[in-house]
Amino acid sequence: MDILRFATAGSVDDGKSTLIGRLLFDSKAIFEDQLEAVERTSRDRGNEYTDLSLLTDGLRAEREQGITIDVAYRYFATPKRKFIIADTPGHIQYTRNMVTGASTADLAIVLIDARKGVLEQSRRHAFLTTLLRVPHLVLAVNKMDLVDYSQERFEEIREEFSSFASKLNAPDLTFIPISALHGDNVVSRSENMPWYNGSSLLHHLEHVHIASDRNLVDVRFPVQYVIRPQRATDPAFHDYRGYAGQVAGGVLKPGDEVMHLPSGLTTRIASIDTFDGPVDEAFAPMSVTLRLEDDIDISRGDMICRPNNQPHVAQELEAMVCWMADVAKLGPRTKLTIKHTTRTARAVVRDLHYRLDVNTLHRDESAESLGLNEIGRVSLRVTQPLFVDDYARNRLTGGFILVDDATNNTVGAGMIVEAK
Amino acid sequence: MLQCDYTTSQLDVLEAEAIHIMREVAAEFERPCLLFSGGKDSIVMLRIAEKAFWPAPIPFPLMHVDTGHNFSEVIEFRDRRSEELGARLIVASVQDSIDAGRVAEETGRRASRNRLQTTTLLDAIEDNEYDAVFGGARRDEEKARAKERVFSFRDEFGQWDPKSQRPELWNLYNAKIRKGEHIRVFPLSNWTELDIWDYIRREGIEIPSIYYAHTRKVFERDGMLLADSEFIIRDEDEQLFDMVVRYRTVGDVTCTGAVQSAAATVEEIIDEIAATRITERGATRADDRASEASMEDRKREGYF
Numbered sequence A: 001m002d003i004l005r006f007a008t009a010g011s012v013d014d015g016k017s018t019l020i021g022r023l024l025f026d027s028k029a030i031f032e033d034q035l036e037a038v039e040r041t042s043r044d045r046g047n048e049y050t051d052l053s054l055l056t057d058g059l060r061a062e063r064e065q066g067i068t069i070d071v072a073y074r075y076f077a078t079p080k081r082k083f084i085i086a087d088t089p090g091h092i093q094y095t096r097n098m099v100t101g102a103s104t105a106d107l108a109i110v111l112i113d114a115r116k117g118v119l120e121q122s123r124r125h126a127f128l129t130t131l132l133r134v135p136h137l138v139l140a141v142n143k144m145d146l147v148d149y150s151q152e153r154f155e156e157i158r159e160e161f162s163s164f165a166s167k168l169n170a171p172d173l174t175f176i177p178i179s180a181l182h183g184d185n186v187v188s189r190s191e192n193m194p195w196y197n198g199s200s201l202l203h204h205l206e207h208v209h210i211a212s213d214r215n216l217v218d219v220r221f222p223v224q225y226v227i228r229p230q231r232a233t234d235p236a237f238h239d240y241r242g243y244a245g246q247v248a249g250g251v252l253k254p255g256d257e258v259m260h261l262p263s264g265l266t267t268r269i270a271s272i273d274t275f276d277g278p279v280d281e282a283f284a285p286m287s288v289t290l291r292l293e294d295d296i297d298i299s300r301g302d303m304i305c306r307p308n309n310q311p312h313v314a315q316e317l318e319a320m321v322c323w324m325a326d327v328a329k330l331g332p333r334t335k336l337t338i339k340h341t342t343r344t345a346r347a348v349v350r351d352l353h354y355r356l357d358v359n360t361l362h363r364d365e366s367a368e369s370l371g372l373n374e375i376g377r378v379s380l381r382v383t384q385p386l387f388v389d390d391y392a393r394n395r396l397t398g399g400f401i402l403v404d405d406a407t408n409n410t411v412g413a414g415m416i417v418e419a420k
Numbered sequence B: 001m002l003q004c005d006y007t008t009s010q011l012d013v014l015e016a017e018a019i020h021i022m023r024e025v026a027a028e029f030e031r032p033c034l035l036f037s038g039g040k041d042s043i044v045m046l047r048i049a050e051k052a053f054w055p056a057p058i059p060f061p062l063m064h065v066d067t068g069h070n071f072s073e074v075i076e077f078r079d080r081r082s083e084e085l086g087a088r089l090i091v092a093s094v095q096d097s098i099d100a101g102r103v104a105e106e107t108g109r110r111a112s113r114n115r116l117q118t119t120t121l122l123d124a125i126e127d128n129e130y131d132a133v134f135g136g137a138r139r140d141e142e143k144a145r146a147k148e149r150v151f152s153f154r155d156e157f158g159q160w161d162p163k164s165q166r167p168e169l170w171n172l173y174n175a176k177i178r179k180g181e182h183i184r185v186f187p188l189s190n191w192t193e194l195d196i197w198d199y200i201r202r203e204g205i206e207i208p209s210i211y212y213a214h215t216r217k218v219f220e221r222d223g224m225l226l227a228d229s230e231f232i233i234r235d236e237d238e239q240l241f242d243m244v245v246r247y248r249t250v251g252d253v254t255c256t257g258a259v260q261s262a263a264a265t266v267e268e269i270i271d272e273i274a275a276t277r278i279t280e281r282g283a284t285r286a287d288d289r290a291s292e293a294s295m296e297d298r299k300r301e302g303y304f
Helices: A016-026 A032-044 A060-065 A092-103 A120-131 A151-165 A201-207 B010-028 B040-053 B072-085 B094-099 B117-127 B193-203 B266-275 B280-284 B294-301
Strands: A002-010 A072-077 A081-089 A107-113 A136-142 A172-177 A225-227 A242-246 A257-261 A266-273 A287-292 A303-305 A312-323 A335-340 A343-356 A375-388 A399-403 A410-416 B032-035 B062-066 B089-093 B132-134 B151-154 B182-185 B214-221 B224-227 B241-246
Touching: A002 A016, A002 A092, A002 A120, A002 B010, A016 A072, A016 A081, A016 A107, A016 A201, A081 A092, A081 A201, A092 A120, A092 A312, A092 A410, A107 A120, A120 A136, A120 A151, A136 A151, A136 A201, A151 A172, A172 A201, A225 B010, A242 B010, A287 B010, A312 A343, A335 A375, A335 A410, A375 A410, B010 B040, B010 B132, B010 B182, B010 B193, B032 B040, B040 B072, B040 B193, B062 B072, B062 B094, B062 B117, B072 B089, B089 B094, B089 B117, B094 B117, B193 B266
Parallel strands: A002 A081, A002 A107, A107 A136, A136 A172, B032 B062, B032 B132, B062 B089, B132 B182
Antiparallel strands: A072 A081, A225 A242, A242 A287, A257 A266, A257 A303, A266 A287, A312 A375, A312 A410, A335 A343, A335 A399, A343 A375, A399 A410, B151 B182, B214 B224, B214 B241
C-alpha cells in the first residue's frame, strides 16, 4: 500500500466539505464520537443538516466564524491506498494556505459548481496547482443533481476549462461529474449519469499512477547530517563516517561514481546504510546514510550528484515567489534568509520583474512590491552558492522558503525558474 | 522495502519522513530533547530516533513529565527501555512542582494532575534550556492537532498561537527562534493510530503489557472504565468489578479509561482497531471531554 497526498481547494459553497465528509464517511474514517460531536454542534446552532465542515474546522476561531482559515490534514485509507488530504480554504485571502497544501500534493481536486461553471476562483485554484507543479489535477464538477445530470452542461464546463488549462501547461487533467451530496460518482459509478464512462472519484484516487512523478533520473542527495559515532560501543564503527539525508532525486547504488558539490571531487558510493542493514539502491523519498570510498570534506548543506548530471551551482536565482507575510512587503533590496534543501544562506531581492494577477494571469510590470498572498517573478542574489534545479524538473531541489530576520517567520515560498 | 517499480509502502514513506525531521532537528538546534512517556507513540518515536542516527547513539536526552499517577507497568518499561538504549532520561516530576508551590493540587473526586503537567513541562524546558522538544502527537488524534505544524513554534511563555503558525512547505522546516523560545517537533504528524500499530507489528517493537488484554479491577464513570487506584476516590455507587480489558492510550491512571477487549497480540489489536468506530481519545480520555475546544485550550497554554 502506498500513500497519495492530495489537496482540495474550494469553499463550503462548492460542496468541498460535503465531498470530504463523504470520502471519510464512506471509507469509515469518521468515527461515531466525531460524528456525534458534529451532529450535536450542528443542532445547537440550529442547522437543519449535519455540517460536515465542523469535522475539519477544528480551531475555535474557525467554528466561531464558520470558515476554514488554515490547512487541515485528514487521513483515510482504503485497501488500495493511504490518503492524506490537505484541506485548504478557497478564498483569495488564503492563497498562502493553498500554496502550502499544494506544495507536497501528488494530486489536487478543484471543485466546480455545475450551475455556476468555471469561475474566477476555479481558474485561480487551477493556476496555483500548476504553479506548484502538482502532477495530477481533478476537476470535480459538483452538484450535477442540480443540473439534471446534464451531459451537455458537463461538456460545456469541460471545454471551457480545457481551453483555459492549455494556457497553464496543466499536468494530467481529469474531469469527473459528481454529486457530493448524493454520492454520485464519488465512491461508485452513478446510475444517474450513464453517459459518463470514466472512473468514480475514489477509484481515480486509488489508481492514479504516481510512482513515476518523482524524479528518478537526476541523482540529488542533499547532505543533511554527518554521522560519526563518538562513543560507539562496537569497535567496527570507530572510523565510521556516514552522510545522512533524504534522496531528492534519481536512483543511487553502491559502486556508483558520484560527485560532491561544492568541491567538484568525485568518488564512489561504498555503501548505502540504514538501521535495518545496507540496501541495494536508494531513491526518493528514502532517508538513508551514504558511505563514500574516498575521504572528502563533506558537511551539511552540500550536495551529492553524478559527475555527468549536476544541478546548477547558482548565486543568482530567478524564481516565482508567493509572499506570505502579513505586514512586511517584498521588493527590491529586501533582505531575507533563504532555506533551500539543507542549505541556509542570506538573500537579497535584486529585482521584481512583475506581479501576477492570480485571477487573470495578467503580468503587472509596474508593480513595486508584493504584499500578502501576491505572487511575482523575482531575481535574488544569495550569499553562497545553492545547488538548484528548475522547480519544474524537481520540486525538492527547485523549491525554497524565505524567512524574515526580524520575526523569524516564514514569509515566502519560491519556485526556481530558468536555473543557470 | 524495495520493489522494481520504485513504489514505497506507506510505512516506509512515513518512516523516511520522520527520520528526515529528526535529523533536521539534530542539525539545526543546540539542545533538543525527546518526550518519552512509555506510551506507544513515544516508543515508535524512539525507534525512529534510533534509526535516524545509527550507528551513533541518539544525540539528545529523553524527558518524561511524571505526574506520579502513572501506571507502574509503564514506568517500569520507560526506565528499562531508556537503559537498554543507553539514553539519558530526565524525569520532571509534577510532585516536585506541587512541593515547590509552582502548582496547586486539584481537589475533589475528579481531581487530576493532567493540567498541572504543563507547568512542570515548561519549567523543565526552561531549566534545561531545551530549544526543540520532540512530541509523539499525531494529527489524526484530535481536531486542534489536525492543524498543527510539524515544527510548531512556542513563544517564551511556551504558548501556541494557532492563528499565526508558520507556513510549512515541501520538506523545508523553519528552525529559527530567539533565546527562550522553543519548537515542538512532531515527527509522527502524518501517522494514524493504525499506522502506529502496523509499525509496531512490522518492527517487532516491545510495548508495555497494559496495551494487551488482561484482567483488571475497574469501575464505571461517565461511560468510561477506570482502574482501581489509590489516586482515585470512588463514590459509593461506583462498584469495582473484574473485567478483561486493555488500554488504547496511556495517560494518567485518573483519566485514562480501559476498553473491554480480548486482544492479546498486536495482530488482534490491529483487527480490533480496524473495526472500531470510536476514536482513541474519545473512547479513553476524560481530559479531552471537558469541552469542544479543550485540547486547543490546553495546547495554547503549552500542553504536549
